[in-house]
Amino acid sequence: MSFDSKAKRARLLYQKRGLKWLVVSAIGELPFAPAVFARMANLIPASPFVALAGVHSNQLWEERRASILRVTRKFLTGPCDALEIGTWMGQGSTRVWLEILPSGSSLTLIDAWRPYVDQNETTAATAQMDRLHHAAVNSTLKEIYRAEAEGRVSVSLVRARSDMALPKIKDGSFDLIYIDGSHYYADAKRDIQEAKRLIRPGGLICGHDLDLPATDELLAQARKNLDLDLLILPDGNAFHPGVLLATSEEFQHVSCENGFWWIEPNSVVAFHKHGAADSVVGVLSPGAPGDLDFHRIGASP
Helix, strand or coil, X not given: CCHHHHHHHHHHXXXXXXXXXXXXXHHHCCCCHHHHHHHHHHHCCCCCHHHHCCCXXXXXXXXXXXXXXXXHHHHXXXXXXXXXXXXXXXXXXHHHHHHXXXXXXXXXXXXXXXXXXXXXXXXXXXXXXXXXXXXXXXXXXXXHHHHHHHCCCEEEEEECCHHHHHHHXXXXXXXXXXXXXXXXXXXXXHHHHHHHHHEEEEEEEEECCCCCCXXXXXXXXXXXXXXXXXXXXXXXXEXXXXXXXXXXXXXXXXXXXXXXXXXXXXXXXXXCCCXXXXXXXXXXXXXXXXXXXXXXXXXXX
């Protein structure tokens, strides 16, 4: 990324995120101190060292959180089974689900807590994120213990790569699936395909980091950059090629707001039967275009 593109991106994000974001991100660009603070953060969980390492412990920005709440609160009308793919610190979307899932619901969290950004693409910020896996696990456990004390939602935690964990779960296990794992194309596409198998009729598939609309130009750029987690454009904007391309290929229409994307319940869903030579495709009757059918949530599969 050129200095000019980096400066434009910093200016754009400062306008959206404010001074705190700028300070933490600037610390992450320092040559040595962030690595030291990352080690300290792993030794002393729930400390300010995560920020001093130049890392934002909560990657769910306020406007995106508002979009998640607006959409999913309409959907969550009764106890349900939810799955989150990609948890990290547990302070973003995980905290949202623990807050808004109706009493009696279950939440399954899957995360590998291992470095995943390719070394050729690693920036100062992602390098520190990949060093904070111990702090991230401890932070997530703290959120789980707090939820267990409240007794509203039962939580299961799986430490594994999604490509290892998801195939072991039976079809139609969840009412809500939130995808925020690896953003590389092959990983994102596989997670979506598994989600289509695991979702119950009328359930909600949604996810994170669909940053820009899927125009023909951006899709073409995405196809040329399948090996990138994040692509910075000359104007300072950025998007995740894998997420953009995978969602556009797997769904006919994707609703999106502030980077939060979702598929209208009762839209066409494909599921794959394991062990068959060919994929078996199931089609659910779609509701009226633009309408959300929420009454199925919490119903028995």
